[in-house]
Amino acid sequence: EILLIDDGSTDESGTICEEFSGLDRRIRVIHQENRGLSAARNRGLDAVSGQYICFVDSDDTIGETMVEDLRNTLKWSKADMALCNILRNGGATPMPPEVLGPEGYLEKLLEPEAWYYITMPNRLCRRELWDGLRFPEGYLHEDEAVIYPLAARCRRIAIRAEALYFYRTRPDSITARPGIAHSDKLRFL
Numbered sequence: 027e028i029l030l031i032d033d034g035s036t037d038e039s040g041t042i043c044e045e046f047s048g049l050d051r052r053i054r055v056i057h058q059e060n061r062g063l064s065a066a067r068n069r070g071l072d073a074v075s076g077q078y079i080c081f082v083d084s085d086d087t088i089g090e091t092m093v094e095d096l097r098n099t100l101k102w103s104k105a106d107m108a109l110c111n112i113l114r115n116g117g118a119t120p121m122p123p124e125v126l127g128p129e130g131y132l133e134k135l136l137e138p139e140a141w142y143y144i145t146m147p148n149r150l151c152r153r154e155l156w157d158g159l160r161f162p163e164g165y166l167h168e169d170e171a172v173i174y175p176l177a178a179r180c181r182r183i184a185i186r187a188e189a190l191y192f193y194r195t196r197p198d199s200i201t202a203r204p205g206i207a208h209s210d211k212l213r214f215l
Contacts, residue, residue: 028053029070034060064161064168071156080150085194092190096150103184109149112142113189123187131183144173148191155179
């Protein structure tokens, strides 16, 4: 299934989502008033019925086989979560392919390019990992609030070296704006 969460878009995104849902019965659209990224993800988590969960942010794109590749990685590695590399600003930081336990993965969060291991959209997780776990609403860096408990629930985490998620950097995005709001991430450490 594909859940498209229209978080109060002010352009034609909601209409485009509805058009896509008319093309494939596996696509469902959920419209809600704008409440932010965490609320949109939480709405999807509450509505999901599939076996696996993968987030894709609205301004990014993914490789054609990303979900299939990550699902296959979960199966052969017997992992609960699989993640891939990210292409950002035309390049990707090297990530060695490996399968880790939760302790080894949590050590990755201390590396200089830890955001690759923290961000949610470059991964596929077994749905049951999200039981009772939701993103905090009203904060920036919400991924940092859930990655620690999410990783702790895993027996194994598989990492693919290939960049299958394509992150678009926009000058007006939240992550591009410096300021005190970025201190939210300190709440989750």
